[in-house]
Amino acid sequence: MSLVVVGSMAFDAIETPFGKSDKIVGGAGTYIAWCASNFTPVKQISVVGGDFPQAELDALTNRKVDLEGVQIKKDEKTFFWSGRYHMDMNTRDTLDTQLNVLANFEPVVPETYQDCDFLMLGNLVPAVQASVIAQMKKRPKLIVMDTMNFWMEIAMDDLRKTISMVDVLMVNDSEARQLSGDYSLVRAAATIMKMGPKYLIIKKGEHGALLFHDNQVFFAPALPLEDVFDPTGAGDTFAGGFMGHLAKTGDISFENMKTAIIVGSAMASYCVERFGTERLREITKADIDNRLAEFVQLVNFDIDLVG
Amino acid sequence: MSLVVVGSMAFDAIETPFGKSDKIVGGAGTYIAWCASNFTPVKQISVVGGDFPQAELDALTNRKVDLEGVQIKKDEKTFFWSGRYHMDMNTRDTLDTQLNVLANFEPVVPETYQDCDFLMLGNLVPAVQASVIAQMKKRPKLIVMDTMNFWMEIAMDDLRKTISMVDVLMVNDSEARQLSGDYSLVRAAATIMKMGPKYLIIKKGEHGALLFHDNQVFFAPALPLEDVFDPTGAGDTFAGGFMGHLAKTGDISFENMKTAIIVGSAMASYCVERFGTERLREITKADIDNRLAEFVQLVNFDIDLVG
Numbered sequence: 001m002s003l004v005v006v007g008s009m010a011f012d013a014i015e016t017p018f019g020k021s022d023k024i025v026g027g028a029g030t031y032i033a034w035c036a037s038n039f040t041p042v043k044q045i046s047v048v049g050g051d052f053p054q055a056e057l058d059a060l061t062n063r064k065v066d067l068e069g070v071q072i073k074k075d076e077k078t079f080f081w082s083g084r085y086h087m088d089m090n091t092r093d094t095l096d097t098q099l100n101v102l103a104n105f106e107p108v109v110p111e112t113y114q115d116c117d118f119l120m121l122g123n124l125v126p127a128v129q130a131s132v133i134a135q136m137k138k139r140p141k142l143i144v145m146d147t148m149n150f151w152m153e154i155a156m157d158d159l160r161k162t163i164s165m166v167d168v169l170m171v172n173d174s175e176a177r178q179l180s181g182d183y184s185l186v187r188a189a190a191t192i193m194k195m196g197p198k199y200l201i202i203k204k205g206e207h208g209a210l211l212f213h214d215n216q217v218f219f220a221p222a223l224p225l226e227d228v229f230d231p232t233g234a235g236d237t238f239a240g241g242f243m244g245h246l247a248k249t250g251d252i253s254f255e256n257m258k259t260a261i262i263v264g265s266a267m268a269s270y271c272v273e274r275f276g277t278e279r280l281r282e283i284t285k286a287d288i289d290n291r292l293a294e295f296v297q298l299v300n301f302d303i304d305l306v307g
Numbered sequence: 308m309s310l311v312v313v314g315s316m317a318f319d320a321i322e323t324p325f326g327k328s329d330k331i332v333g334g335a336g337t338y339i340a341w342c343a344s345n346f347t348p349v350k351q352i353s354v355v356g357g358d359f360p361q362a363e364l365d366a367l368t369n370r371k372v373d374l375e376g377v378q379i380k381k382d383e384k385t386f387f388w389s390g391r392y393h394m395d396m397n398t399r400d401t402l403d404t405q406l407n408v409l410a411n412f413e414p415v416v417p418e419t420y421q422d423c424d425f426l427m428l429g430n431l432v433p434a435v436q437a438s439v440i441a442q443m444k445k446r447p448k449l450i451v452m453d454t455m456n457f458w459m460e461i462a463m464d465d466l467r468k469t470i471s472m473v474d475v476l477m478v479n480d481s482e483a484r485q486l487s488g489d490y491s492l493v494r495a496a497a498t499i500m501k502m503g504p505k506y507l508i509i510k511k512g513e514h515g516a517l518l519f520h521d522n523q524v525f526f527a528p529a530l531p532l533e534d535v536f537d538p539t540g541a542g543d544t545f546a547g548g549f550m551g552h553l554a555k556t557g558d559i560s561f562e563n564m565k566t567a568i569i570v571g572s573a574m575a576s577y578c579v580e581r582f583g584t585e586r587l588r589e590i591t592k593a594d595i596d597n598r599l600a601e602f603v604q605l606v607n608f609d610i611d612l613v614g
Contacts, residue, residue, distance in 0.1 A: 183394065186531050218604075224492060258607075262608050302565070
């Protein structure tokens with residue numbers, strides 16, 4: 001089923017304990033598209049400047065990512081972010097942010113995107129996310145939203161409004177605590193689901209992810225890796241795998257969302273093995289299947305023995 | 308199969324963000340015995356002072372915990388520990404430690420314990436743990452050892468020697484990093500298994516536990532709880548459930564260790580719901596089965612949908 005993705009396409013400069021990248025291509029929308037296009041065609045909504053490499057756009061087109069909804073502002077510059085990760089790779093300092101084309105981004109949903117069944121709102125200004133929902137003539141079957149603490153600090157009213165419009169919200173553990181005002185993730189989840197979303201995914205980085213719905217909860221671990229080389233884009237890649245699997249199967253049951261979260265976790269485990277989107281560009285279907293099999297081994301146990 | 312448990316029996320005084328306990332019964336050996344006795348008879352090795360309540364000993368005897376190996380030093384005092392937990396419940400400050408009877412503890416393995424198939428060495432002075440192994444005329448089928456950072460700081464040589472004698476080592480994530488000198492838990496596990504143990508369990512508190520063996524890894528989550536009321540004894544209870552299940556089934560395959568880790572995690576999730584051993588004393592077989600079913604729901608997914 002058709003998947004529309006909204007998200008930034010950007011330049012990043014990244015420092016980790018393992019090294020330093022040049023100015024490389026990043027952005028939530030970029031990671032989501034590279035990942036989700038393994039599973040289903042993607043219709044992309046974003047904005048870039050004249051400095052964004054045509055070869056990067058062509059590479060996405062070759063992956064069946066439709067770029068009709070990507071605005072190219074020839075005389076402006078692409079969004080730029082620079083950050084440095086700490087040893088634990090779960091915390092980072094932002095060194096520089098240049099909004100550039102994102103400062104006045106007004107997304108336009110092309111007519112050919114209107115048959116959208118699945119809408120993935122990557123982390124962006126909440127009002128921009130809401131504007132995409134508002135432009136959809138028919139409500140998508142499933143709207144999934146990612147966000148971050150930054151918007152809780154400067155645009156909480158808009159954020160609450162957008163959250164109330166979506167089916168699935170994704171945040172990390174500290175954001176879930178901040179949004180709910182509750183330290184307990186179980187109680188935080190109950191509070192956040194009262195804000196609108198019927199499903200909540202709490203991402204815990206190397207500690208995995210939780211999916212909440214009504215009184216049900218599902219947990220997916222992160223694959224234990226020798227090294228997390230660069231965590232940039234791991235959350236976006238997770239979202240891309242989750243949404244890609246759901247759009248491919250067309251099944252939005254809780255049971256299938258569990259599988260989708262495992263797919264997202266498997267894809268994120270590849271993402272962090274190299275700087276930027278490097279690893280996502282080279283993996284094959286066989287690689288994905290192998291890693292999914294590793295997840296089965298990682299969590300599968302036989303409880304019949306207990307009696 | 309027969310299970311011998313070595314570990315402290317103590318008094319604890321605990322402060323958490325939720326409240327403060329009186330001086331209550333604790334100690335690694337106590338938690339392990341209360342937990343493991345749900346699955347199999349236990350033969351206990353420990354030491355207490357004349358101040359240790361007879362009613363507490365009787366309660367264990369009623370659970371089929373054999374106390375022949377528990378020395379009662381009438382004129383001395385029981386080991387006492389006092390600590391305060393921080394909000395995240397993963398870190399704590401020790402407020403007071405009075406070794407008392409533990410200062411000169413020389414464990415004696417009774418003749419009736421010599422048919423030991425499973426030996427659980429709860430956290431204790433490494434030389435004391437080694438002394439119990441040395442007294443076993445026939446090597447047990449499986450020797451499992453818990454330890455902590457304290458011994459890495461004051462008795463590393465003894466610790467390394469004891470570690471080299473066991474089959475399964477249990478430590479938490481920061482202890483695994485300290486013992487191996489490696490931040491990556493995957494590499495830390497490889498390093499530690501070269502020290503002797505064929506299996507390594509890394510406990511991550513609310514983030515679950517990892518089991519390593521050769522190139523295999525298994526992950527068990529912690530049950531997401533509304534509140535962790537008191538984490539004291541959670542690791543010991545985990546060990547008791549792990550060892551209790553293995554001793555009950557007599558199966559030490561990697562597959563059965565996976566199940567045993569889930570059993571340990573389920574038991575630990577009960578332990579933390581109240582102060583001390585309170586919750587462990589009241590749960591029934593039906594409670595345990597219910598929680599095991601929750602773990603199945605928590606991690607079970609259908610990967611056949613991915614194709």
